[in-house]
Amino acid sequence: MSSNKSKSNSVRIIVALAATLIVGTFVPTTQAQESGKTFEASFWQFLMGNNYKNWAPAPGQDGDFYSGQVPHGALLKMYINRSAASDVAGLQVGSVIVQENYRSDRSLKSISVMYRTEGFNPAANDWYWIEYKPDGTVVEQLSDESRQESSEVILASTSAKSTKLSGKSSSCIACHQRAAGSDFAFFNDQNDPNVAGGRKAEAISLR
Ligand code: HEC
Numbered sequence: 001m002s003s004n005k006s007k008s009n010s011v012r013i014i015v016a017l018a019a020t021l022i023v024g025t026f027v028p029t030t031q032a033q034e035s036g037k038t039f040e041a042s043f044w045q046f047l048m049g050n051n052y053k054n055w056a057p058a059p060g061q062d063g064d065f066y067s068g069q070v071p072h073g074a075l076l077k078m079y080i081n082r083s084a085a086s087d088v089a090g091l092q093v094g095s096v097i098v099q100e101n102y103r104s105d106r107s108l109k110s111i112s113v114m115y116r117t118e119g120f121n122p123a124a125n126d127w128y129w130i131e132y133k134p135d136g137t138v139v140e141q142l143s144d145e146s147r148q149e150s151s152e153v154i155l156a157s158t159s160a161k162s163t164k165l166s167g168k169s170s171s172c173i174a175c176h177q178r179a180a181g182s183d184f185a186f187f188n189d190q191n192d193p194n195v196a197g198g199r200k201a202e203a204i205s206l207r
Contacts, residue, residue, distance in 0.1 A: 039128075040166050043115065044136040052098045055079040058187045059088055065102065071175075073101030073109050078187060088188045089181075093118045093126065097185065108134045112172075114185065121168045125184045129172040131165035138164040141171065 057063040058078045068076035077100040080088075084095035091097075099112040111132040120126045131139040141163045165171065173184070180189040 038138075040130055040132075040138050040164075041136070043113070043130065044132060047096075047098065047113070048136070050081075052079050052081070052096075055081050055098070056085040058097075060190075065106070068101065072099060072112060074104040075102040075106060076100065077102070091116060091125075091183055091185055091188070097187070110134070110139055124168065124173045124177065125182065127173075127176075127184055129166060129169040131169070131172075138166050140164050 056079070058080055061078060063077070065075040065077060068074055079098045079100075081094075081096040083092055084097055086092075087095075093116050095114075095116045097114045101109045101112060103109050111134065113130040113132065115128045115130070116126050117128050118126055120128050133139055176184040176186070179186045
């Protein structure tokens, strides 16, 4: 309502995000919308503020580039937060997975994020999907967006015609549902030769 109120909401969210770093558990802050700032923008601020590049690499990785595939980059780097690292098989609520997608010339193309937040989308393991451009804005999909099964919009997007790749993004979900274990995450599917863990031996070193 008043700008004071929205300011104090923003402050509260930032404090919650800062507290997250200290206690190591990401507190869902999907109320960020109330502050007038999109959840995606607040989450980007969280990622920057927490310097995700210092997070743990996925198990079996050394933090260096590894080869990727469509639709992600030719080269990838992955970082997981403490919640995810502490239970890679279970990927508890609060888990955050950041995957940097690079072109073959090693320029950064986009940053794919999965954040598991309780109750957001139980049908798809409660992941909140976001595809960021390197500047922190959300990638927009220009093609016709296929309608999602659920008509319920938990996090009302700022505009109904939005085709941003975020939230319950059907294109992310459609592919990630093939991941083993119904957790929508590939990297912990150790026996799948198509994913990072299984391809460790082939990981290319660019140094
Ligand atoms: C056509 C299939 C496909 C689509 C669409 C897709 N992904 Fe992925 N994604 C993959 C595969 C395969 C991997 C594993 C890549 C690897 O590690 O080599 C992956 C990995 C990831 C990872 C690292 C965690 C994991 O599951 O291993 C994140 C984060 C991610 N994708 C986010 C997204 C987001 C966000 C979208 C939507 C904007 C998306 N993906 C769309 C296939 C897809």
